[in-house]
Amino acid sequence: MKPRHQPRVAVIGVGTMGSQVLHRLATIGVPVTGFEQFDVGHERGAAGGETRIFRVAYKEGGSYVPLLREARRAWDRLGAQAGVRLLDPCGALTIGSAQDPDVRTVVDVSEQWGLDVERLDHRQTARRFPQHRLFDDDVVLLDRQGGLLHPHRAVTETALLAQKAGALIHTGHSVVDVVDTDTGVAVHYRRGDEVKVEKFDQAVVCTGPWITRSVPRLAREVEIRRAVLCWFDAGPGWAPEHFPVGIRRSSGENTFSFFPDVGGGLKINLHVPKSVVDDPDRLDPVVEPEYVPRVSAAVSRCLNGLPTRPAVVRTFMEGYTADNHGIIGRDPERPNVLIMGGFSGHGFKLAPVFARSAVDLLLTGRTDVPIDHLSLSRLA
Structure with a gap:
């Protein structure tokens, strides 16, 4: 179901999380623009390294099992939509x-x-x-x-699906600040030697290893x-x-x-x-x-x-947090900004589910995805 009000959303970072958020928002008709400082699918961030493991029998505990089951189905759906296998079901x-x-x-x-x-x-x-x-x-x-997940393929194909659904993606755009305003957010980005500003209603910041630069207050929480x-x-x-x-x-x-x-x-x-x-x-x-x-x-x-x-x-x-659980939640200093980061090794395999929860929070303020253990407030 599409939300009654269609906010314009900026997604900062088109990697593991950003590509998924872009796809989910675009699919339900929300105007969304992604900003990526490099090329989509680059290996400088947390999605580098050719392959990732996917497990449902999780050594991190049973609380992740419902999320993993949903993620398994989501990866299969995304692969079917893209026409290419994103998850190799090798066990x-x-x-x-x-x-x-x-x-x-x-x-x-x-x-x-x-x-x-x-x-x-x-x-x-x-x-x-x-x-x-x-x-x-x-x-x-x-x-x-x-x-076995294929990160480069997954990120690039999901971003392509997002674009086909209407998302805009700007590569080579380095976001230097996201400023909360009375009406939303102002995204300040550098393209070459020039700094420009574009306004949106809300923003999702998911810059992977650059998250502490994007959200300086997380420097104490994410290593x-x-x-x-x-x-x-x-x-x-x-x-x-x-x-x-x-x-x-x-x-x-x-x-x-x-x-x-x-x-x-x-x-x-x-x-x-x-x-x-x-x-x-x-x-x-x-x-x-x-x-x-x-x-x-x-x-x-x-x-x-x-x-x-x-x-x-x-x-x-x-990026890792002290308790090895990621962060999904509103920035208390910028209410129109949602933060995703510090996923501590859990991020890639669960990216479709974490993206669903982020979009729910962005549009409705609540989600049925059990992510209380990822709340930003636990780190206060």
Whole structure:
């Protein structure tokens, strides 16, 4: 149903969240304009890194399951509309010690919610997924509703769908300020050497790692951290149809997420503390010399048949809050501005649902999406 009043809305940042918000608003006939400082689908922000994991059996707890179920359906719908697969339904594995807290949570969540999760013994795992090397106390869980998301494709295709529905998207436009006015907001943006101003009724600010620059008060609440990802030369046997995405929680420093080869190699994200990024415009590409050997050692202990060193090592960044839950809510200092940020690793997979909640709040002031744990007020 279209709202009675059709506000003009600005969306600042056309990435993970911005593309989804643009699409949802445009689809229901709301005049909406997106401002993106780079090109749509760039890899400088939180959507970089080629692939993302999608899981319903969630180690972060059962409260996310209804959101994840809705997101799974939403990704399938968006892919059908775009005519291209955005989520590869290859399943998602959790492998690790039965005593590991994350593994226990996945087991508990699966049982509580009746999820389609298969428990494999070591012999079954060796037959179906021989790429994995198991420890004696490892359990193996296959989430059949899990899969692999393609971020660049998802962002660009969703933005294109938004444009087809009537959204305007300005790339190469760096927003320097969003000022609340008596009648709405004034968006100040730089295009080349010139600063211009355009007025809207409301704005959604979802600038990913730049959120603390867009909303300075969040500098105390959101920390931008650097992730270092490694790609190992693999081959056809490591493609999604043979090697599901997943997480590893075996004993020792054998904790990482793994992603099938979709053309660039097998991706590994070692789960160790991340360094802080002080300036998102100056992300440090230099990786500490001891990091790559740590990744290589974990890979050699847990996976079979890969090279001893990665072929590619790259750095990316993402915003985290202290409690590892994102932020969706009105800016108390700018009532006509809605903030989305700090999603702490939950953002991409849940972007369609978070966008629905944001649009609900924007147009009606309420939402039936259970996002109380994401409220800005909890950080006060």
